[in-house]
Amino acid sequence: MDAEAITGVVAGYDGSQNGIRALDWAVGEAQSRGLPLTVIHAWEAFIGSPVAMPVVDLRAVAQETLDGGVEHVRKQAPDLPVRGVLECGRPAAELIEAGRSAALLVLGPRGLGGFAGLVLGSVSAQVVAHAQCPVVIARGDPGRRPEVEPGRVVVGVDGSPASRAALAMAFAEAELHGSSVHAVAAWESVPVKGLPPLADEAGIRKAARERLDQLMLPMRELHPGVEVRAEVVLGPPRGVLLDASQGARLLVVGSRGLGGFRGLLLGSVSHALVQHATCPVAVVHAPQDPDD
Template identity: 55%
Template sequence: MTDRRGVVAGYDGSEQSAAAVRWAAEEARLRGVPLTVVHAWEMYAGVGWGAIPVADLRAVAEEVAAEGAEHAREVTGDVHAVLGRGGPATALIEAARDAELVVVGSRGRGGFTELVLGSTGVELAAHAPSPVTVVREPRAEGPVVVGVDGSAASLEALGLAFTEARLRGAELSAITAWPPDAEPGPVPLVDADGLREFAEGRLAGLVEPWREKYPDVAVRTEVITGPPRQVLLTAAKDARLLVVGSRGLGGFRGLLLGSVSNALLHHAACPVAVAHAPRD
């Protein structure tokens, strides 16, 4: 066992969290690291008739955590169940301090059931110190798709995507979205074809060091015309995993989670992994 927690998965007893735990267990098995299943519980003070003793609350929480660990042991052996104090996002962010990856389901027990993505997944993707994967409809087939725009976060995503593709023996598709308004019109004001060739060359240059590091990974690079959100949502329809950076080149730099990555977390058909730029 390593000194790190390896992969961390959140579990709250929901079907979505059970699927996430099993996905995380396979990830831990492939990486050769332990899996820590975290169940968050909050202690509420109560007085008067009907108050539930704290010891009973903790016992129920321990049972839920143990149940999550049993789901994981169907896939891998090195599994540990822990209780995190506070809300789910708080507990998982704390656990993520010494983790390689944090995994959660797309929806938990709390909140409004009609929401596509729970608040815990969004908060983790924005604030966790390690990469975060939100699991929706786990898949065993298809390529790993990564969005690359040259930002620091997207370069971290590129490295994570190569790792995931190698672990799964999957093809990697590295995609840059090319804005529609850059296509030549009837009276072109810029050399659009030259700019597109430059974008293709730049993407190939960003990918090349990782090709050399992971020569066994089959890689395809594409510059696809369309808004980044739509381009990547379309690519995710047949993917087993979509990897993106938490922040791209556009938008407000003060935001921790960009509009594109936020939209992909809510609407992508496959699991989505979010990588962050180095904090230094």
């Protein structure tokens, strides 16, 4: 794949209903941002016993799937510039490569064929971990049209570079779609057996709220028209963010965090958010993340 040729919004599509959900979300994003949309379908040649494999032109099937996705987009948004890209290779690698120059990658919560296990398997883990652009997992009701239901954008904030990037995306998304921002800092109090509390909880909560307000100040100034709600919540980040994102348009999190958000991308928190959130989830990397 020529990375220079992939720009704008990119949607991974496999022909499933969840793939349609990803296309619909990507259409709304491309229209709002004034960007073209690229639909990618990746397929892998079968490796195994030819005796057990029926004679099927896999490339033709893949092309038919891709054409169906492009046609769906054109029916939904006749004026949106869209093209299809068919790749023979590992889906994760092709999507990661596309993410080098794309503004946004959008994937469905589950897939078929080349995108099987897109969220719960290795494909999603690799794409979310290594794509250089933000990745949206388009969870939620496939019948819901997010571009006409603005709602809220929930963002997890802990002060890490990745969470500051997530905060920037949350404000930008809210402004694009007429949404509000709900910024949440989760604080998990972990007592040490046999030791008294080391600090006053009220004091910690106050300091955390002041820090949260400080982090949001530049975004408030950059997006003065966006309505903002900020809160510090006592509890495990996974549960706090899942609760806060109920009914939201989008949940935005940084790829890695500090404190309660440590391991947000690869650990149990991210697994729960991507697997169980009832709304789409965007994962954002810090600029020049050394592990990318």
